[in-house]
Amino acid sequence: MKVELVDYDKIEKIVKAARVSHGSESDGMGPSDKSLLRKLIQLRHESVFEHCAYTFKIEGVSRALLQELVRHRIASYTVRSTRFTLKDIVKNKDIEKAEDLSDFKKIVERYCVVPDLPEEALNEFYTCTAVCLKNVYKFISEYKLPNDIVKYLLPESFKTELMMSINVRSFRNFLQLRASKKALWEIRALALEMYKVIPENHHILYEDLNLPQSE
Secondary structure (H helix, E strand, O other): OOEEEEEEEHHHHHHHHHHHHOOOOOOOOOHHHHEEEEEEEEOOOOOHHHHHHEEEEEEEEEEEEHHOOOOEEEEEEEEHHHHHHHHHHHHOOHHHHHHHHHHHHHHHHHHHHOOOOOOOHHHHHHHHHHHHHHHHHHHHOOOOOHHHHHHHHHHOOOEEEEEEEEEHOOOHHHHHHHHHOOHHHHHHHHHHHHHHHHHHHHHOOOOOHHOOOOO
């Protein structure tokens, strides 16, 4: 998994919006502005947070995670097309030639997210997932079926990438739900990674969530 912060709005936009509402003056992110931000969070006056947003590039996450992620509707997503992703599989002759566990492991780790499993179950995961990838290769190269049909064979662990834009108000909600230890392990890892890459001076907007600083 790789997360890059592509773009973001300055925290001062939130302060400026709040000051317009309150009819007061900023102190340049000094004690008064910081106190104001904490007060807004405490009182749940979060509409001004919608003026500030982040854009992330996210790579190496599974289709299973993607299904969880897009449930957060107050955000914008651009996902890599499966149509173009499958072209790489067709070019990879190693998939067709893969016959044993060692081969299966190589191709699965290239194209799929591998969960933490006991050794016996992990070996079975490699085998079953490799069979899916080999079938994808076969359906395209031998049966000449279009990618839009072949993608129905893809495992949920298949890797994808996307751009995601989300405002601070929605990102707070996202972190509350997805940074929890009860969340799917992969989306929790994503949530914490996204939090890590935002500017440090933005952490004041999330300090009430008690997020781990490193894990």
